[in-house]
Amino acid sequence: MASAGLQLLAFILALSGICGTITATLLPNWKVNANTGSNIITAIIQLQGLWMDCTWYSTGMFSCTLKHSILALPVYVQAARTSMVLSCILSALGICVSTVGMKCTRLGGDRETKSRTIFAGGLCFILSSVSGLIPTSWYVKEIVSNFWDPTIPEHNKHEPGGAIYLGFISTMLLFVAGVIFCTSCLKRHQGPRHYPPKQQGIQTTQSENSAGYNLRDYV
Known part of the structure; x- marks a missing residue:
């Protein structure tokens, strides 16, 4: 039951992440440059x-x-375009795959098949987060390097905009969702090992027989 609850939480985080990634990709405020003259109208x-x-x-x-x-x-900018679009595609694919593999759904077949499916969905979310983190980090690096470059005029220097911060938050949500999905999948295969009942019965019978032979020797 706890695993199903974690998967539902991860699915909500993934939905928030994909919405934030799409929004950050479309927003125009990756760079912000505010120029204020002596007159407020300008x-x-x-x-x-x-x-x-x-x-x-x-x-x-x-x-x-x-x-x-x-x-x-x-x-x-070209790399950011490609990476963000790829991140949106991977996260959308992860939503579809994880919906089939979640324990609270009746899709995907038996438990073993659903376990592999949910792992594939979590892997899609992790790849999507990496694909979204690369362009945002590169974009921030370029903004900071241009800002501290003395050869660039002041009116051409920019600061990071809200789309970059939204992209960072969205990639973190996708990464956390992917880790939760993969972890919930691996937990199913881990657990205490027990001997089969038949082997325990055979061992008990053998011990009783050996004990019976010892008593006969004394009699």
């Missing part, structure tokens, strides 16, 4: 994401432009 916030760049003016206007050219993007 204050703007520039947002850069994987798929579009947006500008938010202090007057309330908000405009976005899509990144149509793939080859014109930096290498880390």
Whole structure:
């Protein structure tokens, strides 16, 4: 019963992780650059994401432009696109597989088959978390290195946006869910070893026979 409860908790964490991963992939605030001039009307916030760049003016206007050219993007942005999409696909596959292998469902066949299925689902979540952690870490590294580079002008320096933090949290949720699924699968095969009843009966009979032979010798 405890294993089923842990699997249900892991499934909820995985659902939260995949929703956060998809949201972080689509959000435009991977980079944030706030420029405030002497006049408050000129204050703007520039947002850069994987798929579009947006500008938010202090007057309330908000405009976005899509990144149509793939080859014109930096290498880390192209890698982040690929890795985040792969993370979304793997997490979606993990949701489907783990639904079949969970103990609280009637799908997947016998216990041995469900055990292997839930392990495969947990492995998908772990791979999805790794695939999502690589681009977010690389993106943060590029932002920090550009921020401390003295050759880059101040208006071209950015800070990490909310999409990166959401990506980190989502990957951690997917990793925890994958570990719980794999651990609950392995626990089924671990346990105390007992001798079969037939072997115990044979050993008892043999001991009784040997004891009977010893008593006969004394008689």
